[in-house]
Each structure stands twice: as C-alpha cells, then as structure tokens.
Amino acid sequence: MTNITLVLGDITQQDTDAVVNAANSSLLGGGGVDGAIHRRGGSDILDECRALRASHYGKGLPAGQAVATTAGRLPARWVIHTVGPVHSTSEDRSATLASCFRESLRVADELGARTVAFPAISTGVYRWPLDDAARIALEAVRAADTSVTEVRFVLFDQAAYDTFEAALRLRD
Structure with a gap:
C-alpha cells in the first residue's frame, strides 16, 4: 500500500528517490516547477x-x-x-491529468524508486482548478498498482496544501 503524505515546501529540496517535474512538452525547461527543477538540478538534467x-x-x-x-x-x-x-472548460482532460500520475508511478517502478515527490501538476500556468486537480491526483495515486511506498505531494503554498489536505480527508 502506498502511503500518501503532504508537505508544504519546495520540491527541489525533497530527499526522495524521485521527484516529478511538471514539465512542458519540449522537456527543455520552463517556468514554475519545471524551471526550478532545471535551475537547482543543473545542466545534467537538461543534457x-x-x-x-x-x-x-x-x-x-x-x-x-x-x-x-x-x-x-x-x-x-x-x-x-x-x-x-492545459485545463479546458470545453473538453474534459481529466483522464490525461490522471495519466500523469499513473505514468510517473509506472516509470518510478521501472527505476526501482520507492519514494516519489509530486507537485500539483497543471495547477499553475495550465490553470487547472486546484480542488479538481487534488481530487484527480489523489484518486489516481490511490488506484495505481505500484511498488512505490510513499507518495509525497509537495505543495508550494498554504492554499494548495489546504486544498490537498481537504481532498485527502474526504477519502479517509
């Protein structure tokens, strides 16, 4: 069973086997979590x-x-x-957002990672509503068939933390 924890903080400072980057499709860095991971991680990631x-x-x-x-x-x-x-009001992209979590955990399993830190994917410049993103993220992680023992959601601010905490309590 995967233990889900919430942390208010900086994903680039997490001492886990793997951190998940909310990347843009170019994989070449960007803003938000993506930019922070590339800056702090250095040029080896970009290479x-x-x-x-x-x-x-x-x-x-x-x-x-x-x-x-x-x-x-x-x-x-x-x-x-x-x-x-990117969030859309005219097209349901929830399955794609859930896939981010499932596929990340699949890759973690392939690597042998047991602890994984996730950001709140798509909630920044991609404008996904935080409460819906938290629900989708938690449901996807809970339903995943994975060997990962700890999933840590690293939330950048108190509002995100509170939203994920409320979503986590709804299912407990």
Whole structure:
C-alpha cells in the first residue's frame, strides 16, 4: 500500500528517490516547477532531456506520458518528467491529468524508486482548478498498482496544501 503524505515546501529540496517535474512538452525547461527543477538540478538534467528529444521525443513528450532523467544536483536520484494537460472548460482532460500520475508511478517502478515527490501538476500556468486537480491526483495515486511506498505531494503554498489536505480527508 502506498502511503500518501503532504508537505508544504519546495520540491527541489525533497530527499526522495524521485521527484516529478511538471514539465512542458519540449522537456527543455520552463517556468514554475519545471524551471526550478532545471535551475537547482543543473545542466545534467537538461543534457539528458536534449538527448531524449534527439532520440525518442523529437516532437516533445505528449501530455499524460512520463520519462526519467538524472536528478543532477537535486537530493533525489531521478527526475520523472510528465506533461500535464492545459485545463479546458470545453473538453474534459481529466483522464490525461490522471495519466500523469499513473505514468510517473509506472516509470518510478521501472527505476526501482520507492519514494516519489509530486507537485500539483497543471495547477499553475495550465490553470487547472486546484480542488479538481487534488481530487484527480489523489484518486489516481490511490488506484495505481505500484511498488512505490510513499507518495509525497509537495505543495508550494498554504492554499494548495489546504486544498490537498481537504481532498485527502474526504477519502479517509
């Protein structure tokens, strides 16, 4: 069974086997969590992302999929990059958001990772409503068939923490 914990803090400081990067499809860095991971982790992450782009992901990583690289200078061993969907009021993209969590855990299992830190995927510039994102994330992690023993949701601010905490309590 996977233990789910919540932390108010900085995902780049998490001492877990893997941290999940809310990446953009280019895999070449960006803003928010993506930019922070690339800045703190250093050029080794970007070098591996460039290699992935040159080989398997020439058109970028599709939303809902996941791939791993080194964690560079981060305390974690690996970064699992996943691309969340942009929120839409005219199209239900919930399955794609849930896939980010399932696919990240699948990659974690392939790596042998037992502890994984997730951000609130798609809730920044991709504008996913926080309460809905928390529900989808928690449901996807709870339903995943994984060997990961701890999933840590690392929330950047108190509002995100409170929203995830409320969603977690609804299911307990």
